[in-house]
Amino acid sequence: MRYRAGFALLIALAPACAGVALAFLPKPFLVLAPAAAYAACAIFLLGLPARLWRWTSSPVPFRIPTTCGQQRSLAWIPPARLDNPSTGLAAAARMLLEVLTFRSLLRNSRSRAGDGAVHTRDSLGLWLAAILFHWSLLIILLRHLRLFVQPVPAFVLTLQKLDAPFHTGAHPLYLSDLALLVALAYLLLRRLADPVVRYVSLLSDYLALWLLLGVGLTGVLMRYLVGVDVASIKQFAISLAVFSPVLPRNCGPWFFAHLFLACSLAAYIPFSKIAHMAGVWLSPTRNLANNNRAVRHINPWNAPVKTHTYAEWLEENKDKLKSAGIPQ
Amino acid sequence: MSSDLIQIEQRSPEGDWTATKPDFRKGTWCYSATPQNLTSLDLPNPRPWQPSDPDWKLPENWKQILLDGIKERLEKYRSFRLFMDLCVRCGACADKCHFYLGSGDPKNMPVLRAELLRSIYRRYFTASGRLFGELAGGRELTEDVVKEWFYYFYQCTECRRCSVYCPYGIDTAEITMIGRELLNLIGCNTNWVLDPASKCYRIGNHLGIPPHSLKDNIDFAADELEEITGVRVEVPIGKKGAEVLFVAPSADYFVTPHYYTLLGYLALFHEIGLDYTFSAYAGEGGNFGLFSSHELMKRLNAKIYDEAKRLKVKWILGGECGHMWRVINQYMDTMNGPADFLETPVSPVTGTRFDHVRSTKMLHIAEFSADLIHQGKVRLDPRRNDHWRVTYHDSCNPARAMGLLDEPRYVLRSSCNHFYEMPDSTIREHTFCCGSGSGLGTDENLEMRLRGGYPRAMAVKYVKERHDVNALACICAIDKAVLPPLLEYWAPGIEVAGVHELLGNALVLKGEKQRTTDLRGQPIQIAEEEPAHA
Ligand code: SF4
Ligand code: SF4
Numbered sequence: 001m002r003y004r005a006g007f008a009l010l011i012a013l014a015p016a017c018a019g020v021a022l023a024f025l026p027k028p029f030l031v032l033a034p035a036a037a038y039a040a041c042a043i044f045l046l047g048l049p050a051r052l053w054r055w056t057s058s059p060v061p062f063r064i065p066t067t068c069g070q071q072r073s074l075a076w077i078p079p080a081r082l083d084n085p086s087t088g089l090a091a092a093a094r095m096l097l098e099v100l101t102f103r104s105l106l107r108n109s110r111s112r113a114g115d116g117a118v119h120t121r122d123s124l125g126l127w128l129a130a131i132l133f134h135w136s137l138l139i140i141l142l143r144h145l146r147l148f149v150q151p152v153p154a155f156v157l158t159l160q161k162l163d164a165p166f167h168t169g170a171h172p173l174y175l176s177d178l179a180l181l182v183a184l185a186y187l188l189l190r191r192l193a194d195p196v197v198r199y200v201s202l203l204s205d206y207l208a209l210w211l212l213l214g215v216g217l218t219g220v221l222m223r224y225l226v227g228v229d230v231a232s233i234k235q236f237a238i239s240l241a242v243f244s245p246v247l248p249r250n251c252g253p254w255f256f257a258h259l260f261l262a263c264s265l266a267a268y269i270p271f272s273k274i275a276h277m278a279g280v281w282l283s284p285t286r287n288l289a290n291n292n293r294a295v296r297h298i299n300p301w302n303a304p305v306k307t308h309t310y311a312e313w314l315e316e317n318k319d320k321l322k323s324a325g326i327p328q
Numbered sequence: 329m330s331s332d333l334i335q336i337e338q339r340s341p342e343g344d345w346t347a348t349k350p351d352f353r354k355g356t357w358c359y360s361a362t363p364q365n366l367t368s369l370d371l372p373n374p375r376p377w378q379p380s381d382p383d384w385k386l387p388e389n390w391k392q393i394l395l396d397g398i399k400e401r402l403e404k405y406r407s408f409r410l411f412m413d414l415c416v417r418c419g420a421c422a423d424k425c426h427f428y429l430g431s432g433d434p435k436n437m438p439v440l441r442a443e444l445l446r447s448i449y450r451r452y453f454t455a456s457g458r459l460f461g462e463l464a465g466g467r468e469l470t471e472d473v474v475k476e477w478f479y480y481f482y483q484c485t486e487c488r489r490c491s492v493y494c495p496y497g498i499d500t501a502e503i504t505m506i507g508r509e510l511l512n513l514i515g516c517n518t519n520w521v522l523d524p525a526s527k528c529y530r531i532g533n534h535l536g537i538p539p540h541s542l543k544d545n546i547d548f549a550a551d552e553l554e555e556i557t558g559v560r561v562e563v564p565i566g567k568k569g570a571e572v573l574f575v576a577p578s579a580d581y582f583v584t585p586h587y588y589t590l591l592g593y594l595a596l597f598h599e600i601g602l603d604y605t606f607s608a609y610a611g612e613g614g615n616f617g618l619f620s621s622h623e624l625m626k627r628l629n630a631k632i633y634d635e636a637k638r639l640k641v642k643w644i645l646g647g648e649c650g651h652m653w654r655v656i657n658q659y660m661d662t663m664n665g666p667a668d669f670l671e672t673p674v675s676p677v678t679g680t681r682f683d684h685v686r687s688t689k690m691l692h693i694a695e696f697s698a699d700l701i702h703q704g705k706v707r708l709d710p711r712r713n714d715h716w717r718v719t720y721h722d723s724c725n726p727a728r729a730m731g732l733l734d735e736p737r738y739v740l741r742s743s744c745n746h747f748y749e750m751p752d753s754t755i756r757e758h759t760f761c762c763g764s765g766s767g768l769g770t771d772e773n774l775e776m777r778l779r780g781g782y783p784r785a786m787a788v789k790y791v792k793e794r795h796d797v798n799a800l801a802c803i804c805a806i807d808k809a810v811l812p813p814l815l816e817y818w819a820p821g822i823e824v825a826g827v828h829e830l831l832g833n834a835l836v837l838k839g840e841k842q843r844t845t846d847l848r849g850q851p852i853q854i855a856e857e858e859p860a861h862a
Contacts, residue, residue, distance in 0.1 A: 007463070055413070058406040061622075064658050064729070066491040066499060068757040071731030073684050073695050076702060077738070083757070084731040086684070104495050108420050109753060111783075113429040114337045117790075118783045120753045126420060130495070195340035197419040200439050202465040204456075205417050271456060276496060279414045284407045285497035290657075290731060293688040297662045301404055305623055306370065307630045308529050310638055313609050316530075317539050324540035326608055327566045 005192060008206035015264040016214055019257035027247070033236070033259060034245035040263035047270025052278050061299040063292050065091070066285040068107075084290050091289040098286055102130055125186070133183035136176035139163055140219075143174070147237040177220055184213050208274055211265045218258035228252050333817070334775060336782055341434035346447070346462075349472055350435070350479035352380045355775030358482055358768060361522035366515060368526040369624065373515025379478060384471070390514045391469055395452055397510045398445075402453065407502045412449045414496045415439060421490035421500070426761050427483050430779030438490035438500035441480050445507055448473065478516050481507040483776060485765035486619070486651075487724035492757050504766075509621040517620065521767035525616040528628050532611045533578030539608035545581050546590075546606065553591050556849070558841030561598035566639070567605035571676060573636045574604045576647030577614040577805035585824055586808045588847045589648055592832025595847075596697065599706060599837050600677045604645065610635035613652040614805055618659075619767035626663040629655055632690075633664050643673035644690040648826050650723035650804030651765065653692060657730040661688040678703040692726075694735040694803060697831060701742045707836040712843065712852050713744040716799040716823075718830065719791045720749070721784065721811070722759035723804035733757075736803050736827045743827075743834035748795040754787035764810035777810065778817055785818035792819055799825050 022029060069080020085091040097103055105127040111120040142159055146152040164172035188209045191197050222228045229250045236248040248255070269275060281287065289295075314321070314328060321328055363374035377385050387393065402409045417439055423429060427436040434440055443465075450457035451466030460466070467473065484504040491499035511517065527536035537545070546563050554560050564570060576593065579586040597604055610631040617624030636644055646656060661667065670689035673682045680699045682691050700706050720740055726732040733756050741747050754760050763780025764773075791797040800811060800822055811824045833846045846852050 051413075055406060055410055058403055058409045060406045061404060062659055062662055064407065064499070064502070066488055066497055066728055067731035068492055068728070069731060070733045071684075073682075073732070073735060074680070074699055074702070077698070077734050080731065098495075098497075102495055104493055104497065105418075105420060107493055107758075111423045111429060111753075112338055113432075113782060113786075116786065118429055118754075118786050120751075126418060130418075194419065195342070196422050196434070196437065197417070199341040199345060199434055200417045200419060200422070200437065200443065202417065203463055204465060273414070273416045276414050276416060279410055280496050282406065282410055283414070283497040284410075285491050285499045285502075291684075292658055292661060293656075293685040293690065294683065296665050296687045299662050302663065305627045305630070307627050307634070310609055310634060313530075313532070317608075320538050320540040321566075321608070324543040326539055326543055327568060 004201060004203040005206045008203050009210050011207055012210035012214055012261070012264075015260035016218070016257045019255075019260035020253040022256040022260075023251075023253035030247040030249070033248045033256060034240060036260060036263045037240055038245075040266040043267040044269055047267075048275065048278055051270050051275050052282075055279060055282055059300045060284050060288075061301060063288045063290075063297040064284055065288045065290045067290050071290060086289055086291050086294070088289055091287055095281065095287045099280060102127055105130055126190070129183045129186040129190070132179045133187065136180040136183065139176040140174075140180060143176070147234045148241045150234075150238060171224060173224075177216075177223070180216050181213075181220065184209065184216060188213065204272055208268070208272060211261060211268065214261040215258060215265055218254050218261060222252075222254050222258065226252070226254055228255055334778055336430060336432070336779065338429070338432045345434060345440060345443075346467060348435075350476050352475075352479065354772070356483075356773065357479060357776070358518035358520050358770050358773045361517035361519045365519065365522040365526045366517065369522065369529060371515070371517070371522070372513060375515060379475070384475070384516065386471065386474065386514050386516075390474070393513050394469065394474075394510055397513045398449065398453065401506050401509065402449075405502075405506065407499065408506050410496075411442065411498045411503055412446050412453075415442060415446065415498055418495065420493050420495065421498070424490045424493050425484075425500075426487070426489070426763055426783045427485075427776070427780045430763065430782040431483075431776065435476070435480050436483055441484055442498070442500050442503045444473070444476055444480055445503055474511070474514070474516065477507050478511055481511065482518055482768060483780075485724070485761045485763065485768060485780065487761040487765060488728040489724065489758070489761065492728065505618075505622070508619065512621050518767060518770075520770035520773075521616050521619045524614075524767075525620060525624060525628065528578075528612045528614070528616065532607075532609050532631075533581070534612060534614060534616065535578065535582055537578075537582060542581060542608050542611060549581075549587065549590050549594060553594055553847075556591070556845060556847060557595065557837055557843060559595075559598065559837045559839055561594050563594060564605040565608055568639050569641075570603050570605035570639065571642050572602060572604040573610075573632075573639055573641040573644045574606055574647065575610060575613040575632055575644060577649035577652055578612040579614070579805040579809060580647060581611070583809065585812070585829070585848065586805055586826065588829040588832070589808070589826030591847045592826060592828035592830070592835075593647065593693070595832045595835055595837060596706070596828065599835060600700065602676065605639060605641070607635045607639070613646055613649050613656075615652055615655045616767055618651055618655055622659075625655060625659060629660055630664045632660070633667055636667070637669050642671045644670070645673075645693060645696060646690055647693055648803040648805065648828060650725040650806060652805075653732070654725035654729040656688065656690050660690070675699055677705045692732060692735070694732060694739055694827060697828070698735040698738045701739060708742055708831075708834040709836050710743050710745045710834050712833045712846065713830055714746070715846070715850065715852060716744060716825070716830065717746040717748065717795060717797045718744045718799045718801050718825075719788065719795075719797045720747070720755070721762070721788075721800055721802040721807060722755055723802055723807055724759060724761050724765060726803060727757055727759045732803075736801075739827050739831055740801055743831045748791050748797055750787040750791050754783065760784040760787060762804075762807050762810050762814065764814070765806050769806055769810045778814060781810070781814040782818065784811075785814055788815060788822060789819035792822060797822065799823050799830075801825050801827050801830055803827050
């Protein structure tokens with residue numbers, strides 16, 4: 001298993017090569033492009049809810065939030081409203097902020113034990129990379145709407161403007177493109193270079209990163225380095241969106257590589273750890289209020305158990321209670 | 329640090345973890361549970377065996393039992409199912425575990441501890457694992473895997489520290505709990521968990537002390553308190569119709585230094601005239617069932633409500649214990665409630681209604697005392713603790729499964745003049761475990777305990793060197809048992825005290841004599857002025 005990263009790269013290269021090849025195959029093969037797009041969408045749109053359904057079909061028998069601050073108890077002790085929520089609303093806020101700002105990673109530190117101490121220092125690299133990656137990906141996805149909707153919605157135009165504050169010439173440099181690639185490179189290098197993370201990494205951990213990098217790199221390539229016929233791509237994208245697909249002519253090999261990589265990624269998500277995008281919301285250590293002693297939580301499978309009853313105990317201890325004068 | 333101490337060092341892990349096996353060397357594991365203890369609790373597959381034996385005498389169909397057990401738990405616990413799927417192996421949790429820091433063993437990284445079970449889950453319960461096996465991160469379930477589970481699930485104190493840092497809140501303690509339940513199904517248990525559990529179940533306390541001896545001990549404590557303070561206190565046991573049932577971890581009745589905390593409780597209850605009772609049937613608040621299975625936890629915990637009902641008390645007060653409070657705060661009401669035969673606790677002294685426990689009807693003693701002190705209902709003379717320079721250890725469970733952080737600190741600051749916090753990265757929700765929780769605190773496991781307790785000990789050493797701290801206060805019975813040897817080893821010269829022991833030292837009793845010693849019989853010097861706090 002020493003070659004996990006390499007194996008994963010080979011797997012990720014397959015859709016990229018298939019895409020490039022498509023550009024050189026006879027025209028009828030182009031039908032594979034819309035087919036792949038629809039298939040990937042279908043797998044994603046059905047797969048993710050299926051996964052969610054599977055998770056939610058297991059009940060939450062106990063309310064087990066991890067409390068990360070003072071509880072709400074006495075009126076004069078200020079509680080940590082977010083980190084130890086005492087109401088459902090506060091728990092929702094904790095969850096939302098977790099998803100939007102990765103607060104748990106913000107606590108991260110690095111510790112090393114030895115020489116009669118434990119040396120701990122803050123470590124925000126992972127948080128920074130994670131936040132840059134996720135937010136730029138969201139911005140980039142939203143920017144892609146310009147290809148699917150005509151006229152381009154106003155908020156997309158605004159987003160584009162904000163994303164390229166140093167707009168010069170015909171090819172504005174989007175900060176999100178840059179941030180995405182830098183963050184992905186960091187996450188990949190970290191996985192390869194940090195002995196601890198490398199030790200625990202699975203092939204699938206690399207595969208997710210390679211696919212994302214592939215999508216990102218081919219996208220950036222088309223945008224900044226090789227010219228592509230944006231009008232044709234947009235025509236194809238819109239045709240997909242309105243469910244009357246046309247064949248993607250003049251789109252070029254990089255576009256097909258980009259498309260196939262993106263489709264592979266979308267289809268892979270429901271079966272992979274990337275489904276954490278949905279699962280994180282369900283995490284019972286984060287999305288529940290720590291109010292067990294105020295509001296009873298119900299366990300749907302709570303079943304009676306065998307106990308050692310007072311009557312049984314009394315039977316065994318009657319004499320002892322009597323001699324000690326303990327009331328029965 | 330002297331060279332004959334255990335060497336703590338961390339090396340980068342290399343190679344492939346699936347190819348390594350645990351080394352059951354002496355000092356790093358706990359003895360198996362005796363067949364008698366399994367029988368007494370009606371647990372499956374009782375037999376004599378030891379983890380160091382090559383043959384563990386597993387039942388013939390052990391593999392099927394385990395796979396069925398996993399399936400059942402995937403269907404019963406969303407936490408388990410999610411935590412099997414969600415981890416992205418980001419490594420944020422890796423160095424948060426005191427056992428990894430102290431042992432350097434990569435399988436003590438929470439992420440890998442969980443992968444021990446997750447790899448089996450993937451192989452048998454996911455399509456990709458069934459199809460691609462090892463490539464998809466799956467692993468065959470073999471006897472070696474069972475041994476590995478045993479070794480590492482009993483090297484996790486279920487402290488939840490890893491869960492604080494995980495972006496998805498993955499709680500390896502939850503996985504360890506499930507892992508131990510699975511081992512339970514094939515009769516692989518440890519004696520240090522099942523022996524106290526069985527004694528609590530049958531007799532009513534973890535040492536198996538019969539009720540008349542319990543009474544002797546408590547009466548003796550009353551005598552001792554009288555000797556120290558000159559005040560005679562009444563201590564009811566099994567009193568019907570008392571207002572409050574008081575449940576403490578049973579170590580408080582029988583062992584030191586817990587015992588000084590008992591003296592503190594008795595003094596406090598007497599001073600405020602609390603109408604309360606101890607119980608011999610439900611005399612144990614600690615719940616070693618938590619360290620074995622959800623079911624056993626429930627069976628032990630049930631006694632508390634049953635006894636409260638029988639004695640017709642109004643509400644329940646709980647003593648200083650860590651995991652007992654995890655059970656009370658996160659499980660009791662759900663498992664054994666509703667406690668509709670009790671009333672919402674109201675302090676008979678201050679009139680405070682403790683609405684935050686209106687369903688469970690069980691209050692933590694630190695919450696109760698902090699309220700008393702805050703309302704000025706007790707007189708404290710903190711100078712009587714001037715011989716102590718105190719720091720406070722947050723026990724894992726009250727910190728990360730409850731958030732009881734400032735109440736005990738308030739009691740301490742009111743009772744002591746010299747109080748110092750350990751570094752921020754080691755207290756409150758970041759607190760480091762004692763290294764011996766969840767039933768690992770046994771002698772044969774000493775090396776691993778000293779390793780696991782190393783981060784905590786180093787933080788204590790830090791305040792000792794910086795502020796001359798000589799007392800570590802805590803609110804956990806396991807802490808009080810295991811921190812003294814831990815500190816003796818890594819940071820000698822520090823005593824371990826209960827919060828209510830220190831409160832008991834400072835508490836001015838009506839009609840008391842001039843105190844010359846604290847509750848543990850050490851001389852104190854009282855200046856002739858008025859008490860500083862009223
Ligand atoms: S922090 Fe959470 S997601 Fe990251 S490796 Fe640990 S358990 Fe997995
Ligand atoms: S719960 Fe505590 S002991 Fe267990 S893996 Fe997490 S940090 Fe380590």
